Amino acid sequence: MRKALKTLAGDLRKHLRSQDEGEIILKAAPCKKRAAFKTPETAPAADKAAVLEGLAAQIKTCKRCALGQTRLNAVPGEGNINARLMFIGEGPGYEEDRQGRPFVGKAGQLLDKMIVAMGFTRQEVFIANMVKCHPMIDPQNPDKRGNDRAPDGEEIAVCRRYIERQIAAVSPDYIVALGGVAGKSLIMDAKSLSAIRGKFYDLQLTEAALTKPVKILATFHPAALLRNPGWKKDAWADLKMLLAAMGRTPPSKEV
Numbered sequence: 001m002r003k004a005l006k007t008l009a010g011d012l013r014k015h016l017r018s019q020d021e022g023e024i025i026l027k028a029a030p031c032k033k034r035a036a037f038k039t040p041e042t043a044p045a046a047d048k049a050a051v052l053e054g055l056a057a058q059i060k061t062c063k064r065c066a067l068g069q070t071r072l073n074a075v076p077g078e079g080n081i082n083a084r085l086m087f088i089g090e091g092p093g094y095e096e097d098r099q100g101r102p103f104v105g106k107a108g109q110l111l112d113k114m115i116v117a118m119g120f121t122r123q124e125v126f127i128a129n130m131v132k133c134h135p136m137i138d139p140q141n142p143d144k145r146g147n148d149r150a151p152d153g154e155e156i157a158v159c160r161r162y163i164e165r166q167i168a169a170v171s172p173d174y175i176v177a178l179g180g181v182a183g184k185s186l187i188m189d190a191k192s193l194s195a196i197r198g199k200f201y202d203l204q205l206t207e208a209a210l211t212k213p214v215k216i217l218a219t220f221h222p223a224a225l226l227r228n229p230g231w232k233k234d235a236w237a238d239l240k241m242l243l244a245a246m247g248r249t250p251p252s253k254e255v
């Protein structure tokens with residue numbers, strides 16, 4: 001009896017630890033065998049949706065870093081779970097914090113135009129961020145405008161598990177990293193955006209397993225394009241290169 005109770009307590013501890021680490025327990029696996037991640041190729045569509053919904057639920061209650069204390073809403077990301085193309089930004093801003101959705105402010109409106117100019121709809125792609133909660137210059141005043149800042153290295157490191165698991169679950173062919181923060185974090189290259197943009201890299205993950213190669217391309221963040229419209233030409237050249245690699249005819253008009 002005592003031995004049985006000990007085993008039960010051990011199993012319970014393991015279960016709670018796995019929940020805390022955000023691992024997905026394979027339903028069909030025998031009790032003691034659990035997989036850290038269920039691969040999208042082997043997972044039916046319903047399970048893939050469940051993985052992403054599970055991640056979104058964890059993100060919404062996450063308090064792993066200080067951003068989780070001051071956010072109004074976490075912003076897990078959204079889109080087509082079977083997307084061939086994923087866009088990844090740095091983190092939610094003022095509007096995203098209010099709506100709980102990625103890229104819905106001014107930068108988001110430009111991103112929407114870029115997506116349409118590429119011949120896609122927003123519903124066809126998956127959009128997410130490196131960090132899921134609004135990084136603020138003055139976290140005591142979430143209502144202040146102009147309060148956005150880029151996430152720091154520690155915030156990105158703490159949140160990395162989520163974006164990596166989302167990438168592994170969606171399993172896109174291509175990722176566009178929007179801006180230097182997302183580009184340098186995902187390409188794991190400390191160089192500037194200008195040094196890494198305009199070429200494809202093979203994505204490497206550290207906290208989830210890819211089941212097929214994923215190419216990543218870094219380009220300008222739409223917010224940077226709003227500040228510097230002269231950079232749009234270069235951003236468009238990057239996106240046209242991506243479309244060619246995807247075997248799609250790039251529309252002739254620039255954004």
Ligand code: URA
Pocket residue numbers: 089090091092093096101102103104105107108129223
């Ligand atoms: N900027 C980002 O990087 N992400 C958003 O969701 C909005 C603005």
